[in-house]
Amino acid sequence: MNSKTASQPIVVANAPASSSATRFSIGGLFRRPEAGAFLGLFGVFVFFIAFGSIDFLKPAGAASWLNVAANLGIVAFPIGLLMIAGELDISIGSMIPAGSMTVAIISGYYGLPIWLGIAATLGLGVVVGLVNGFLVVRTNVPSLIVTLGTLFAVAGLVLGLSVLLTGTTSVALKAPELAKFLFGQFVANTFQVIIFWWLALTAIYIYVIHYSPYGNWIFAMGGDKISARNAGIPTSRLTIVLFVLSATSAAFVGMCQAILFNSAQVSAGMSFIFNSIISVVVGGVLLTGGFGSIVGIFFGTITFAVVNQGIYFTTFDRNWSSLIIGVMLLLAVLMNNTFRSMALSYSPKKK
Amino acid sequence: MSTPILKLRNICKSFGPIDVLQDISLDICPGEVLCLLGDNGAGKSTLIKTLSGVYRPNSGTIEMDGRPIEFTGPRDASNRGIATVHQFGGTFPLMSIGRSFFIGVEPTKGWGPFKIFDRKKANEIAVKAVRDFGITRIEDGDRLVGGLSGGERQSLAIARAVHFGAKVLILDEPTAALGVKQATHVLRIVNEAKRRGLAVVFITHQVMHAMAVGDHFAVLIRGAVAADFRKGEKTREEITDLMAGGETMAELEAQIDGYMATHDGHAPQHAGASA
Numbered sequence: 264m265n266s267k268t269a270s271q272p273i274v275v276a277n278a279p280a281s282s283s284a285t286r287f288s289i290g291g292l293f294r295r296p297e298a299g300a301f302l303g304l305f306g307v308f309v310f311f312i313a314f315g316s317i318d319f320l321k322p323a324g325a326a327s328w329l330n331v332a333a334n335l336g337i338v339a340f341p342i343g344l345l346m347i348a349g350e351l352d353i354s355i356g357s358m359i360p361a362g363s364m365t366v367a368i369i370s371g372y373y374g375l376p377i378w379l380g381i382a383a384t385l386g387l388g389v390v391v392g393l394v395n396g397f398l399v400v401r402t403n404v405p406s407l408i409v410t411l412g413t414l415f416a417v418a419g420l421v422l423g424l425s426v427l428l429t430g431t432t433s434v435a436l437k438a439p440e441l442a443k444f445l446f447g448q449f450v451a452n453t454f455q456v457i458i459f460w461w462l463a464l465t466a467i468y469i470y471v472i473h474y475s476p477y478g479n480w481i482f483a484m485g486g487d488k489i490s491a492r493n494a495g496i497p498t499s500r501l502t503i504v505l506f507v508l509s510a511t512s513a514a515f516v517g518m519c520q521a522i523l524f525n526s527a528q529v530s531a532g533m534s535f536i537f538n539s540i541i542s543v544v545v546g547g548v549l550l551t552g553g554f555g556s557i558v559g560i561f562f563g564t565i566t567f568a569v570v571n572q573g574i575y576f577t578t579f580d581r582n583w584s585s586l587i588i589g590v591m592l593l594l595a596v597l598m599n600n601t602f603r604s605m606a607l608s609y610s611p612k613k614k
Numbered sequence: 615m616s617t618p619i620l621k622l623r624n625i626c627k628s629f630g631p632i633d634v635l636q637d638i639s640l641d642i643c644p645g646e647v648l649c650l651l652g653d654n655g656a657g658k659s660t661l662i663k664t665l666s667g668v669y670r671p672n673s674g675t676i677e678m679d680g681r682p683i684e685f686t687g688p689r690d691a692s693n694r695g696i697a698t699v700h701q702f703g704g705t706f707p708l709m710s711i712g713r714s715f716f717i718g719v720e721p722t723k724g725w726g727p728f729k730i731f732d733r734k735k736a737n738e739i740a741v742k743a744v745r746d747f748g749i750t751r752i753e754d755g756d757r758l759v760g761g762l763s764g765g766e767r768q769s770l771a772i773a774r775a776v777h778f779g780a781k782v783l784i785l786d787e788p789t790a791a792l793g794v795k796q797a798t799h800v801l802r803i804v805n806e807a808k809r810r811g812l813a814v815v816f817i818t819h820q821v822m823h824a825m826a827v828g829d830h831f832a833v834l835i836r837g838a839v840a841a842d843f844r845k846g847e848k849t850r851e852e853i854t855d856l857m858a859g860g861e862t863m864a865e866l867e868a869q870i871d872g873y874m875a876t877h878d879g880h881a882p883q884h885a886g887a888s889a
Contacts, residue, residue, distance in 0.1 A: 474730040476720035479709075483717045486706030493688055495718035554708040607707070607761045 294606035296547040297559030299599040303545055303591065304566045311569065315576035324576060326453035332568035333461035335538055336561065337516050340468050341509035343543040343560040345406070348505055349485040349552030350399060354410040355513035355539065357418035358391060359532030362517025364421050364434065367527035371436030372429050381442070384518045388511030391417060395510060396503030406506075414536075422529050432529040438522045447522030457519045468557045481505070485552025541588065542567045545595040547602070554603065566591070617680075618643045619813050620665070620696075620782055625674035627660055634660045636838045638674070641830075642782060647804060647814040649824040651857050652834035658817050661834070662784050665815065666698040667691030697775035698784040699768065707760030711744075711752065712737035714759050715774050743773040747803050765796030769803050776807060783807055784815045789823050801826050821853050833857055 311319055318324045338355050345352050362384045370380030395413055399406045425432060438447060448456045472478035483491040484498050492498045513535070521527040546563025548555030570591055574584040618641035627635040634657050642648050652658045663669045665676075667685030675682050678694060685691045692698075706714045713720075716736045722729035737755025744752050749769045752762070759767060768788045775783055785804065789797040797820075804827045808814055818824050824831065831848075833841040833856045841848075841856050848856075 470730075476722055476729070476731050479713050479717065479720050479731060482709055482713070483706055486709055486714075490706070491717065493692065495689065549708065553706060603708075607758050 293602055295559075296554055296556040296599075296603075297562055298547070298602045299595055300546045300559045300562035300566065302598065303595045304562045304569070307566055307569050307573065307591065311573035311576060314579070315573060319573060319576040322451070323453055326455075327575070328565070328568040328572040329458050330455045331571055332565050333455060333458040334516050334520070335535065335542060335568060336461045336564040337457070337464060338509070338513050338535055339539040339542040339546075339560055339564050340464060340557065341505060341512050342539045343546065343548045343555060343557075344468075344472070344481055345505050345509055346540075346543055346548050346550065347485045347552055347555045348481045348502065349488065350406040350502060350505065351540075352395060352406065352410045352506060352509045353536045354391065354395060354413040354417060355509055356533045356536040357414050357421065358388060358510050358513035359517040359520070359535055360527070360529055361387060361391075361417050361421045362514030363521035363527035363531070364425050364517075364529060365514070366518045367434040367436040367521045368425060368428060370438070371434050371521075371527075377438050377442045381446075381518060384514050385511055388514030389507050391514075392507030392510030393503065396506035399506065400499040400502050425529055433526060435526045436521050437525060442522055446519045447524075449523075455519075455523060457516070457523075460515075460519070465557065465561055472557050477501075482553060485549075485554070487553075538567060538571075541592050544599075545592060547599045549599075549603070563595075566595075616643050616645060618677075619679060621675075621677040621680075622665075623675045623677070625661075625664060625671045625676070627664060627669060627671050634837050635664070635671070636836075638834075638837075638839055640832055640839065640842070642813045642815060643830070644781070644813045645808060645811045646829040647808050647816050647827050649828035649831045650815060650817045650834065651819060651821070651824055651831060651853065653819060653857055655836075656834040657837040658834055659786070660837075662698065662786055662815065662817060665691070665782075666696055666784055692780075695779060695781035696784065697778075697780035697782070698786065699771045699775060699788060700786050707758065709759055710737070710756045711759060711762075711770065712740045712755035715740035715743070715755075715770070715777075719778070739777070740770075740774075743777045744770055747773050747776075747806050749773075749799070749803075763796055764792045765799040768792075768800045772800075772803050772807060776810065776812065780812065782813045782815065784817070786817050787819075788816075789818060789820060797823060819857065821850055821857070824853070825850060 308320075319328075338359070342352060342355065365384040365387050366377070366380035369375050369383050370377045391413060395406070395410055398404065398409045398413075402409070422432065425434065444456075446456065446460075450456055450458075472481065480491070480496045480501055483494065483496060484501060488498055513532075516535075517527075517532065520531075542564040543555070543560055544550060544563070545566055546555065546561070547559035548563075567588070570587050571584060574581055574587070620642040622638055622640045622642075625635055625638040626633065638661060640648070650658050650661065660669065664671055667688045667690050670684070676685075677683065683694070685694075688698075706717070709717075712733060713731075713736065716739075721732045721735050721739070723732045723735070724730050733756075741752055741755045744766075747769055749766055752766065752770075759770065762770065772783065772785070772788075788800050788804075792800065801823060804814055804816060808827070808829075814827075816824065816827060829845050831841070831843055831845075831853065832839050833853065835856070
C-alpha cells in the first residue's frame, strides 16, 4: 500500500514532462533517424540549384529524378527493413530483370493474358523470397552470402531460360490498355505511373512500421534477435516475410519497367543493389540493424536520385556524379552517427 | 519460511561425458532471495538454463507449486512465470523505453486492422513501472534504452519482468559489469522485488552483493551443492573460502607468501615459464 501512495506524486510530476515532449523542439527533430537524410536532401537541393539551374525543380526536371526515385524507392523500403532487422538482400539485382523477363516471356512472347504474366512475376518473387528466407533462417549462413548465391543463381536461370525459350535476351511486350494504365504509363507525358505506387507504398510502410505493432518487432529483431525471440516475437517467420517482400518488390519494379518500355532485357538491375543500399544508409538506417525509419529511407532515396540526375542540370561532366555520390554517402553516414549518438545520450534536463 | 514455488530434486545434467550438474536439490520460495554462488565453471549458468527451460535435466525432477513439470522451452518457462534477466538486461539499445518495454505485447488503440501502437500509454506504463522500483531518473519513455546506465537497464528489465507477471525472477550476474553505485541500485530493486513476493534467484560471485540481499545461499562447486545455508549462518570469509573451492583464502595467501620468502621475493611462476 505504501508504494501506491508513494507513486502518486510521481504521476503528477510526470504530467508536465510529457506535455513538453509533445511540443515542437529542434533538438527532438535532430534525434530522429531521418534527421541526417533530411539535411542531406536539403544540401543536395541547394548544391544543384546553385551549380545547375532552377529547371531541376520544374515538372520536366522533377520527373527525371522522381522516376529514378520511385523505381529505386519501391525496392529500397524492403531492403531498409531487412537492414533494420539485421539482414541484407542483394538478390534484388537479378530479381528486377527476372520480373521483367517473366512478364515479357509469358505475355509478350507466348501472348498469354497479361494478368497471368503479372501473377507469375509476383509469384516468382514470392518463391525466390521464400528460398532466401528459409535458407537464412534454417542454415544461419549470413544473408549476404545466401542472397549473393541466389543473385547469381537467378541471373543464370533467367539468362538460360530466356535463351532456351525465346532464343534471345531481349523480349518485346505489348501490354493491353488497362495494364499499361496501371503499371506503365507516363502521366502528363513525363511522370512514370510507378511514382504513385511508390507514394502509396510509402504511406502503407509508414503505417505498418511506425504505427502498427509489427514495426516494433522488426526493430527488436535487429536490436537483439535472441531477446526478441524470448519476448515471443516469431523472428523466423518475420525474417521470411521480409525476404518475400523484397524479392516481390523487385519483381514488381521489373514488371513495371517491362510494361512501360514495351520490352525486357536480361541484364538490367545490378545497379539497384548498391543504389538501394546507399539510399537506405543515407536515409539513416544503421547497417548493423535496430535503427532507422521509413521517412528516412524516403528522403535517402530522393537524395540519391537527385544526385544521380541533378548532374545533367549542371555544367559538370556526367562522370563526376559517382564522386559526388561517394562523398555524399560518407558525409551522410558520419552525420547519421552524430545524430544517433545525440539520440543515445539525450536525457531531459532537470527542471 | 513459506512453501517453495520451485523445488529441484536430484537434478543431474551432463554434456557427453562431462557431468555439469550433480544431484542438485534446492528450494526456491516466494518472497525470498536465493543467492547462487560459485566460481567460474561451477555450473551456475547450466543450472539457471535448466530452470529457465533452455536445457532439460538428464535426471531429477522440477516441481512448481507442488506439481512436477517439464519445460518444453524458454517460452514455456516464461509463460509459467519464470523470467530470466541477463547480465546486460536483454534490452534493445536503440529502441525507446516505452517500445522496448512492450516488445511482443504492444498496447494498441483503434479498431480492426487499423490498430496502432499506443505510444503514449506504453511510455506511461513503462515509466511508471520503472519509477515504482525507485529509479526516479527515468521520466521520458521516448528516451533510448542505450542512453541509460547499466543499472538503469537492469532495473528496466526487472521492472518489465515483474510487470508481466513473473513469479520467479532469475538474475544472471546483474551486478557483474556495474560500478559500486549502480550495483547498489540493482540490489535495492532486488529487495523491492522480494518485498512484492517474488522468488528471486540471484547469481553472483560477489559475496558482498549476495550478503546484502540474500535470505538463503547455495554454493556450487564443480556442479554440486557444496553448501546450503540461511542468512546469518556463515560469515563473509567462510563464504569466500567455500567459493574458492574449499581451500581457505588465508591458506592460499600463506602459500604465496611462503613461496616469495624462499624465492627472493618472486611470485610463483608457471612451470613452463621457469623451465
